[in-house]
Amino acid sequence: MKSTFEELSNELKKKKIRLSHQRLKVLEYLTLHLCHPTVEQIYVDLQKEVPTLSKTTIYNTLSSLIESGLVRVITIEDHETRYDIRTENHGHFKCESCGEIYDFNVDIDSLQSVDLNNFKINDKNVYFKGICPRCLLSINKIK
Template sequence: MNRTGMTDAAELLREHGIKPSHQRVLVLSYLMTHPEHPAADAIYRSLLPEMASLSKMTVYNTLEILRKAGLVRIVRIGDPEARYDVMTDDHGHFKCEICGGLSDFAVDMRPLVSDGLAGYEIRERNVYFKGICPGCLENKTE
């Protein structure tokens, strides 16, 4: 056991039956330490300095493996590109329509379960709001 993001990620991969290759550990630990929900391309570009041989295809492959294992979730709000979110407790996403920024907010999803879904097997609950973030609101009034 170790306190660095790196080995935590490796352990997490092993726990989910995924071989912790160098590239996979890089991708997962990047997601674990970057809460801004990066897109595949952003992850790729950020890791390139650390690993020049990295291919974007590997990033896509890894993200798909992580998604299937339930370790990450895809956040798709408005933009054409998918953004990735390490699975933690239920939380909502706020997308600013001006700066495009994506932030988390706490949300209790239990009261959402409605009678309209009797007979459905719910596997994932997502909440996202759109609007304007405090920073952009400030710029508008200036």
């Protein structure tokens, strides 16, 4: 995982994305917050450091980062698009009680289907829903 400003800059240069303060800040934010933030969360937090930052810029930035493959979209619920800088294959678990999204390791590459023999597969996604251990505990306490 790249984390210093300089390393992030190099990542962008490699992908031929023009460097800008805002882009670097968004990228940095994503490396520091692996909790799959929404645009709203990124916006609220980054505004403290970059008061002039606009939401449109975050959308634009995320678009280029996604297009270049540096960032990944997580769509589990409609109207709650989330972003993840961890592009290696892993699954996502969304707790239906607290809403938190957990990463988990799972062998996605081994998922195959004869039905897709003639398809070109670019992207594989796996997500589960249920209740996380913390919420299970508090539910049991109430009972």
